[in-house]
Amino acid sequence: MEIKPSTILSEIEKAKEGKQSAYNFLLNTFWNEVYKFQLKRTNDEYEAEEITIQTFSKAFDKIATYKKQYKFNTWLITISKNIHIDLLRKRESSIRSQITRKEDGVYKIPDENPTPEDALIKEQNLTQLLRYIKMLKPHYQEMINLRYFQEMSYKEMEETLGESMNNVKVKLLRARRLLADIIQKAEG
Numbered sequence: 001m002e003i004k005p006s007t008i009l010s011e012i013e014k015a016k017e018g019k020q021s022a023y024n025f026l027l028n029t030f031w032n033e034v035y036k037f038q039l040k041r042t043n044d045e046y047e048a049e050e051i052t053i054q055t056f057s058k059a060f061d062k063i064a065t066y067k068k069q070y071k072f073n074t075w076l077i078t079i080s081k082n083i084h085i086d087l088l089r090k091r092e093s094s095i096r097s098q099i100t101r102k103e104d105g106v107y108k109i110p111d112e113n114p115t116p117e118d119a120l121i122k123e124q125n126l127t128q129l130l131r132y133i134k135m136l137k138p139h140y141q142e143m144i145n146l147r148y149f150q151e152m153s154y155k156e157m158e159e160t161l162g163e164s165m166n167n168v169k170v171k172l173l174r175a176r177r178l179l180a181d182i183i184q185k186a187e188g
Helices: 005-016 020-042 045-061 072-104 116-123 126-133 138-149 154-161 165-187
Strands: none
Touching: 005 020, 020 045, 020 072, 020 165, 045 072, 045 165, 126 138, 126 165, 138 154, 138 165, 154 165
């Protein structure tokens, strides 16, 4: 199903106003494209997922700078590519410093409104819900646990995880979407 460019632009404008539903729409619409792009570059599912999360985090943080003369997916891919390049540079720098040290003989890392996914999650029987949560990858299980079972705010999650607010929000959005998909398939 093709989404009209006018719909995408409308959602971008809503995101610029801070509407959580618009962030959710953009994440769901463009996640697979960015993830597949990174999976081809990295050949590693975990790394591709982490870079994709960082991409959306950075994009949502900088959404006000987006210019509509560019396609949104192109803008996201450019951000994603730059994040990957920076990551590779950091690794290369780290490897060089490790080699140098060894040669020297020295050895020494919020919107509070409920979403449709939230409503679906809350409707589930707790035992069944826990089974569904266990089907998620561990880091998504942790996001659901912190938010829904420990009832942490985004700020508390940011402090607990040592991650930026945007990373927390993107990971939680993704975890809720994946959990909602699992529930819908099981109930379907």
